[in-house]
Amino acid sequence: MIRITRKFRFSASHRLHAAELSADANRELYGKCNNPYGHGHNYEIEVTARGPVDDMTGRAVDLRLLERLVREHVVGPLDQKSLNADVAEFQAKVPTTENLAIEIYRRLTQAWRSVFPGEWPVLERVRIVETARNIFEIGEAHGQK
Ligand code: NI
Numbered sequence: 757m758i759r760i761t762r763k764f765r766f767s768a769s770h771r772l773h774a775a776e777l778s779a780d781a782n783r784e785l786y787g788k789c790n791n792p793y794g795h796g797h798n799y800e801i802e803v804t805a806r807g808p809v810d811d812m813t814g815r816a817v818d819l820r821l822l823e824r825l826v827r828e829h830v831v832g833p834l835d836q837k838s839l840n841a842d843v844a845e846f847q848a849k850v851p852t853t854e855n856l857a858i859e860i861y862r863r864l865t866q867a868w869r870s871v872f873p874g875e876w877p878v879l880e881r882v883r884i885v886e887t888a889r890n891i892f893e894i895g896e897a898h899g900q901k
Contacts, residue, residue, distance in 0.1 A: 757806060757807065757808055757816075758806070758807065758808075758809055758816040758817075759804055759805070759806045759880060760804065760805055760806070760816060760817045760819070760822075760877075761802050761803065761804040762802070762803050762819060762822055762823065762826070763800060763801070763802050764800070764801050764802075764803070764826055764827075764830070764831050765798060765799065765800050765801070765831075766798075766799055766801070766830075766831045766834050766835035766836075767796060767797065767798050767799070767835060767836060768796065768797065768799065768834050768835065768836070768837050768838070768839050769794045769795060769796040769797070769837075769838050769839065769840075770789075770794055770795070770797070770838070770839040770840055770846075770851040770852075770856075771789070771790065771791065771792065771793070771794035771795075771840050771851075772785075772786040772789040772790055772850055772851070772852060773786070773790055773840075773850065774850050775848075794838065794840065797853075797886055797887070799853075799856075799884055799885070799886060800884070800885040801826075801830070801860065801882060801883065801884050801885070802881075802882070802883040802884075802885070803822065803826055803864065803879070803881075803882055804879075804880045804881040804882070804883070804895070805817045805822060805872075805877040805878065805879055805880060806876075806877055806878055806880045807876030807877030807878065808876055816876070816877060817877045818872075821871050821872065822871075824871070825864065825867055825868070825871045826864070828867075829863045829864060829866075829867050830860050830863055830864065839851035839856065843859075845859050846859075853884055853886045853890065853892045854892060856884060856892075857882060857884050857892045857893070857894040858894060860882050860884070860894075861879075861882045861894045861895065864879055864882065865879060878896070879895070879896075880895050880896050880897075881893060881894070881895030881896065881897070881898075882894050882895060
C-alpha cells in the first residue's frame with residue numbers, strides 16, 4: 757500500500773462572524789478575525805490518497821486524475837474568492853479553517869467515485885496549512901465530524 761500526497765494552493769478571504777452572537781461577543785470570540793472587511797490567506801492544501809500499487813502500471817494513484825478532481829471541485833471554485841460572500845456553503849456557516857476542511861473533504865468525497873470508480877485509491881486525508889503555524893487535518897483517521 758502506498759500513500760501519496762499532492763499539494764495545491766489557493767488564496768481566499770474570510771471573516772469569522774457567528775450570526776447567532778452579538779457584535780461584542782463576536783469581537784471577543786474571534787478578535788482581529790472578526791474585522792468587518794475580512795482578511796486573506798494563501799491556503800496550502802495537501803490531499804492524501806492511498807492504494808495498492810497496480811501490477812501493470814506500477815502506480816497507486818493516477819495523479820493527473822487527482823489533479824483534475826481537486827482543481828475542478830476545490831481550487832477552481834475557491835481561489836480568489838471571499839469564502840463568506842462567494843461560497844454557498846458559508847452563507848450559513850462560519851468559514852473557519854475547521855469548516856473549510858470539512859467542506860473540502862465533503863466535496864472531494866462526493867466527487868471521488870466519479871473519478872476513481874474502483875475500490876482504490878481511497879481519499880485518506882486533507883490537510884490545510886492556513887499559516888506556517890496553523891495546520892488543520894480531516895480524514896479517515898479523524899472521523900467525519
Ligand atoms: Ni483567517
